[in-house]
Amino acid sequence: MDKEYVVGVDVGGQTTKIGIVDRRGEIPAQTVISSKYGPDEGEKFMDAVCDTIKSLAAHIGMEQIQGIGIGAPNGNYYTGMIEDAPNLPWANGKRVFLKQYIESKLNVPVTVTNDANAAAVGEMTYGAARGMKDFIMLTLGTGVGSGIVINGALVYGHDGFAGELGHTNAVRHNGRRCGCGHDGCLEAYASAIGVAKTAREWLESGKYPDSVLGDIQEITSKDVFEAALKGDKLAIDVFNYTGKILGESCANFVAFSAPEAIVLFGGLARAGEFIFKPMREAMNANLLSIWKDKIAIIPSALKESDAAILGAGALAW
Amino acid sequence: MDKEYVVGVDVGGQTTKIGIVDRRGEIPAQTVISSKYGPDEGEKFMDAVCDTIKSLAAHIGMEQIQGIGIGAPNGNYYTGMIEDAPNLPWANGKRVFLKQYIESKLNVPVTVTNDANAAAVGEMTYGAARGMKDFIMLTLGTGVGSGIVINGALVYGHDGFAGELGHTNAVRHNGRRCGCGHDGCLEAYASAIGVAKTAREWLESGKYPDSVLGDIQEITSKDVFEAALKGDKLAIDVFNYTGKILGESCANFVAFSAPEAIVLFGGLARAGEFIFKPMREAMNANLLSIWKDKIAIIPSALKESDAAILGAGALAW
Numbered sequence: 001m002d003k004e005y006v007v008g009v010d011v012g013g014q015t016t017k018i019g020i021v022d023r024r025g026e027i028p029a030q031t032v033i034s035s036k037y038g039p040d041e042g043e044k045f046m047d048a049v050c051d052t053i054k055s056l057a058a059h060i061g062m063e064q065i066q067g068i069g070i071g072a073p074n075g076n077y078y079t080g081m082i083e084d085a086p087n088l089p090w091a092n093g094k095r096v097f098l099k100q101y102i103e104s105k106l107n108v109p110v111t112v113t114n115d116a117n118a119a120a121v122g123e124m125t126y127g128a129a130r131g132m133k134d135f136i137m138l139t140l141g142t143g144v145g146s147g148i149v150i151n152g153a154l155v156y157g158h159d160g161f162a163g164e165l166g167h168t169n170a171v172r173h174n175g176r177r178c179g180c181g182h183d184g185c186l187e188a189y190a191s192a193i194g195v196a197k198t199a200r201e202w203l204e205s206g207k208y209p210d211s212v213l214g215d216i217q218e219i220t221s222k223d224v225f226e227a228a229l230k231g232d233k234l235a236i237d238v239f240n241y242t243g244k245i246l247g248e249s250c251a252n253f254v255a256f257s258a259p260e261a262i263v264l265f266g267g268l269a270r271a272g273e274f275i276f277k278p279m280r281e282a283m284n285a286n287l288l289s290i291w292k293d294k295i296a297i298i299p300s301a302l303k304e305s306d307a308a309i310l311g312a313g314a315l316a317w
Numbered sequence: 318m319d320k321e322y323v324v325g326v327d328v329g330g331q332t333t334k335i336g337i338v339d340r341r342g343e344i345p346a347q348t349v350i351s352s353k354y355g356p357d358e359g360e361k362f363m364d365a366v367c368d369t370i371k372s373l374a375a376h377i378g379m380e381q382i383q384g385i386g387i388g389a390p391n392g393n394y395y396t397g398m399i400e401d402a403p404n405l406p407w408a409n410g411k412r413v414f415l416k417q418y419i420e421s422k423l424n425v426p427v428t429v430t431n432d433a434n435a436a437a438v439g440e441m442t443y444g445a446a447r448g449m450k451d452f453i454m455l456t457l458g459t460g461v462g463s464g465i466v467i468n469g470a471l472v473y474g475h476d477g478f479a480g481e482l483g484h485t486n487a488v489r490h491n492g493r494r495c496g497c498g499h500d501g502c503l504e505a506y507a508s509a510i511g512v513a514k515t516a517r518e519w520l521e522s523g524k525y526p527d528s529v530l531g532d533i534q535e536i537t538s539k540d541v542f543e544a545a546l547k548g549d550k551l552a553i554d555v556f557n558y559t560g561k562i563l564g565e566s567c568a569n570f571v572a573f574s575a576p577e578a579i580v581l582f583g584g585l586a587r588a589g590e591f592i593f594k595p596m597r598e599a600m601n602a603n604l605l606s607i608w609k610d611k612i613a614i615i616p617s618a619l620k621e622s623d624a625a626i627l628g629a630g631a632l633a634w
Contacts, residue, residue, distance in 0.1 A: 134475040148573065150472055157467070157575025158451040159607075167605050168569040172489045180605055252485040256465065256573050258474025288484050288497055290476075 003066035007053050007108075008313025010115065011035060011072035013087040016045075018052050019306075020060065021313035025126035029056045030309060035088060042090040046098065050105045067109045069315030070098055071118030071308060076160040080112045111315045115139070115308065117154050117163060119300075120147025122311025123263050128301035134259045137300075138165065138246075140268035143179070144187040144194075150257055166191070170249045189245045192221035192267050199224050199238050208234035225271045239274040246275070247282025254287060254295050261296040265307065269299050320383035324370050324425075325630025327432065328352060328389035330404040333362075335369050336623075337377065338630035342443035344623060346373045352405060359407040363415065367422045384426045386632030387415055388435030388625060393477040397429045428632045432456070432625065434471050434480060436617075437464025439628025440580050445618035451576045454617075455482065455563075457585035460496070461504040467574055483508070487566045506562045509538040509584050516541050516555050525551035542588045556591040563592070564599025571604055571612050578613040582624065586616050 008027075010017040012035055019030030033052055037045040057065055073085040080099025085091040099110040113121075120137035123129040129137070133152040139145040144166030148155040155162045166187035167180050175184020176197070188194050196219045203213055211234035212227050213219055227235035250262055268275055276297055284292050302310055325344075327334040329352060336347030350369055354362040374382055390402040397416025402408040416427040430438075437454035440446040446454070450469040456462040461483030465472040472479045483504035484497050492501020493514070505511050513536045520530055528551035529544050530536055544552035567579055579600075585592055593614055601609050619627055 150467055150474070151470065153468065155467055155574055158577040159575055159611075161607055162573065162575035164572040164575075164605060168572045169565065169603065172565075182603060182605075248486065248489075252569065253573070255481040255485045256479065256570070257472055258476055258479035258481075260475040286486065286499060288481060288499075290478055294476075 003064050005057075005060060005064050006066050006313045006316035007057070007068040008118075008309035008311065008316070009049060009053075009068060009070040009072075010118070010308030010312050011070065011075075011082075011088070012115075012308075013073070016049065017309050018049065018056060019309035019313065020056055020065075021310060023317075025310055027306060027309055028060075031056060037090045039089050039092065042094075042096045043101070045090055046096075046101045046105075050102055053106060062106070062108070065108050067111060067316030068102065068106070069118065069121075069312040070102075070110060070112045071115040071312040071315070072098065072112060073114065074161075075112040075114045077111070077113045077117070077154075077156045078160040080110065082112075109316070113154070113156075113160075113315060114145070114163075115311075116145030117147040117156075118311035118315055119145075119265055119307060120149055120263075120311070121154060121314040122302060122307055123265070123300055124149055125314035125317065126302060126310050127307075128263050128298050129261065132260050134257065135261045135263055136165070136250075136253055136257065136259050137263045137265060139265045140190055140192070141266040142192055144191050148257060149259075165249070165253060168249060168252065170245050186245065186249050190242055190249075190268065195221040195224055195238060195242055195268065198241060199234065202234055202238065208237075211235070221267055225274070228271070228274050236274065239271060240278045242268070243275045243278030244282040247279040247284075248286050250279065250283045250295075250297070251286035254283070254291055258291070259295065261298055263298055263300055265300040265302075266304075272299075320381050322374075322377060322381050323383050323630045323633035324374070324385040325435075325626035325628065325633070326366060326370075326385060326387040326389075327435070327625030327629050328387065328392075328399075328405070329432075329625075330390070333366065334626050335366065335373060336626035336630065337373055337382075338627060340634075342627055344626055345377075347626060348373060354407045356406050356409065359411075359413045360418070362407055363413075363418045363422075367419055370423060379423070379425070382425050384428060384633030385419065385423070386435065386438075386629040387419075387427060387429045388432040388629040388632070389415065389429060390431065391478075392429040392431045394428070394430045394434070394471075394473045395477040397427065399429075426633070430471070430473075430477075430632060431462070431480075432628075433462030434464040434473075435628035435632055436462075436582055436624060437466055437580075437628070438471060438631040439619055439624055440582070440617055441466055442631035442634065443619060443627050444624075445580050445615050446578065449577050451574065452578045452580055453482070453567075453570055453574065453576050454580045454582060457507055457509070457581060457583040459509055461508050465574060466576075482566070482570060485566060485569065487562050503562065503566050507559055507566075507585065512538040512541055512555060512559055512585065515558060516551065519551055519555065525554075528552070538584055542591070545588070545591050553591065556588060557595045559585070560592045560595030561599040564596040564601075565603050567596065567600045567612075567614070568603035571600070571608055575608070576612065578615055580615055580617055582617040582619075583621075589616075
């Protein structure tokens, strides 16, 4: 009989979520450990991950674990390493042999990739992309990540780093500076930070003197959403603007891989039609006629709190 | 013993090239027939193709033909049809059942795709992309086509029409109108027509009174190349401008699929460093640091006169 469980590990900047996942996407056991280890403590972190997996799996038995999937910043499928993750002191400027280390400790196959790729596999296995062979996952969080599935398989590319759609150019000429150092990247506009920045800029322009956002010191994308729900003109315009940029970018992505759907995950996706409507309109206005009104833009169907573990776990099946 | 030959068929707007291809990429027999048939003469055209194949294969025997590969405008891999090709009167606004018809006549498996996809497979089988599993082929001809290979396989997408990189947005805001109806497409700049148009526009601006192109009535991209060879400032600037747009677009393509190389085919690719140098510089200036100076831009290694037949034939192996 096939082994019945996998382990999903989602390595974040602050915490690492670890859970046991079954074939139906249930998570019978999960926990959270800290990701905060010092520059020389990579092994200590990995030891903590191994110990946690062992204790979570204790009552079902490690021999029932088919594999371990790990989603991590700059996680590379080919090498099994985290390759330079600036937000993790123990992986900043260096390579951490996640796969090799954990396999040697636990004697279970380990698969590593980045968090957005893991999310795409999770969506394909348990979520909105079930049954789809060609789709693009956009994770709209603090940054903009992406996982691309073509003919049923994740696209890793020649070096394992494919799918950086957040760093495609979305606004040429005087585009906003992105964290990556280039100007006009999609991430500079369509991330939570980008949305908050647009709202702040427009507020300071003085064109929206009546916006409820004027009372808030540190505007977040959640504030913009709540203001939009109240009918705030500035907030609604910010979503229209962001959705238009997202839709224009998606038209380019469709021209590349002709997906069946684009799946949105993360904070911004929760803004619903405020973001989906302008996005859909801008995408269709820029698509070749063969694709017009044929490409779905849909929200993730995974519970946000479970998605990271499910996605990482799904890598291991 | 495996069958030793395939047939490559390249359907163009004016003529259709048909050739027998062996495993090493030699073409022991080839010929050209007309593509010019009337709106109701699709079957007549396909009969001509079948008759030509039979006569070309006569001395080796049809039983030695493993398959027939057809590259055609809007050729669809999944359906085996040409789906609305405006340049072919017999396929304009309608679907032509190429695969089904020819298979039933010749009793040999037929594979259909578009010409740029066929070129990519030809390059992977016989040309500059041999041994590569991840690359992007750009065909810079009258238009801009593309064939994308990921993990050793052509990307067809959900509907068979993936890889329309000529219609990704290359110049936002006041971009030049493209034949597809949208503004700022890559094809509006990086095609032979686009290059000639840029030269004409700049000439008319009056900023290049001394250009040798001023004497030419109908400037072609070949004229621009020859002028560049003579050191003509306008011509060199046109290639720099075109190469920059191509390079910026390629940076976006790399962010999508992280290819090992980008292969250039067609007239513009023959302009050599006039186009490769600005392209390489613009691509690297726009790539994430993980890819900087790591993605090759290389010319096709197939003889242009043979490439179409080799590409179509390679589909059939």
